[in-house]
Amino acid sequence: MEVTASTTFCCVQCRLLQPPTTTCCECAAPMTAPVELVRELLYYRDMRFNNHRDWGMLTAFLAGSSLALPILAPFAIGSMIALAVHKLRGEQRKRTIVGIELPIAAPAPGAITLHGIARRFRGTVASIFDEAPVLVEHAMVKDKAGCVLLRRSEAAPFLLEVEGQGPVLVTGVARVTTSNVLAQRTRVKKGDPRLGRMGVPEDLALALAGELEVVSVMPDGGNLAVTGVIEEEAVAEMAFHRDGGRIPVMRGRMGAPVLVADRRLIAAAL
Numbered sequence: 363m364e365v366t367a368s369t370t371f372c373c374v375q376c377r378l379l380q381p382p383t384t385t386c387c388e389c390a391a392p393m394t395a396p397v398e399l400v401r402e403l404l405y406y407r408d409m410r411f412n413n414h415r416d417w418g419m420l421t422a423f424l425a426g427s428s429l430a431l432p433i434l435a436p437f438a439i440g441s442m443i444a445l446a447v448h449k450l451r452g453e454q455r456k457r458t459i460v461g462i463e464l465p466i467a468a469p470a471p472g473a474i475t476l477h478g479i480a481r482r483f484r485g486t487v488a489s490i491f492d493e494a495p496v497l498v499e500h501a502m503v504k505d506k507a508g509c510v511l512l513r514r515s516e517a518a519p520f521l522l523e524v525e526g527q528g529p530v531l532v533t534g535v536a537r538v539t540t541s542n543v544l545a546q547r548t549r550v551k552k553g554d555p556r557l558g559r560m561g562v563p564e565d566l567a568l569a570l571a572g573e574l575e576v577v578s579v580m581p582d583g584g585n586l587a588v589t590g591v592i593e594e595e596a597v598a599e600m601a602f603h604r605d606g607g608r609i610p611v612m613r614g615r616m617g618a619p620v621l622v623a624d625r626r627l628i629a630a631a632l
Contacts, residue, residue: 473589479523480580501576511572545577585624
């Protein structure tokens with residue numbers, strides 16, 4: 363189901379699209395509001411007003427002079443064409459979102475890293491890429507330089523089966539951090555329906571294009587490295603085989619998301 367513009371908020375600092383909130387659920391920045399209110403802050407702004415003024419004055423001067431001196435008419439025409447091109451480029455830049463470097467997600471104080479296999483718990487979320495059922499997904503739209511224009515992160519609670527320890531429930535705010543190798547990539551044109559599934563408002567989607575990069579965690583997938591703070595909580599669904607349903611829980615919170623990575627990539631980088 364597509365998210366409507368009225369329920370989509372955007373963090374200006376990290377570009378995360380998310381449900382209504384006054385503080386970004388991932389980076390905890392206070393600059394989070396409905397997309398319609400912050401979208402102007404995401405555009406390029408042409409600050410070279412002097413250039414625009416000079417072109418206008420030059421065009422007016424040459425146009426007026428050409429009435430008395432016809433020899434200047436070609437220069438006046440050329441100047442008017444240059445002014446028109448300048449204005450068109452300025453309008454296009456003003457409607458182009460500025461790309462940013464993806465902020466680094468730091469682990470919460472006291473966080474530990476566990477390794478295991480992700481298993482389905484209550485349900486899944488639909489992938490933005492192809493609507494397949496996934497547990498965690500991070501999607502970004504990037505510009506030609508590889509900078510992030512907009513992004514979305516979705517996660518369903520899942521059980522991490524840790525060898526020799528038993529299951530750990532991973533829930534709350536989560537972010538996949540190993541995207542460069544595992545990501546699925548495709549070009550998205552203006553109005554692409556996948557932008558709508560990210561929560562991008564229709565009018566903004568009609569002006570947005572770039573590379574869509576999506577990295578997902580599938581149920582029963584590869585060995586993961588999950589980093590977060592462990593606490594013990596009572597989970598009703600686990601009560602049938604544990605006293606009171608007490609189970610270790612790794613819960614991501616605002617400003618301190620659970621970090622999910624592919625263990626193979628971490629080992630390869632060491």
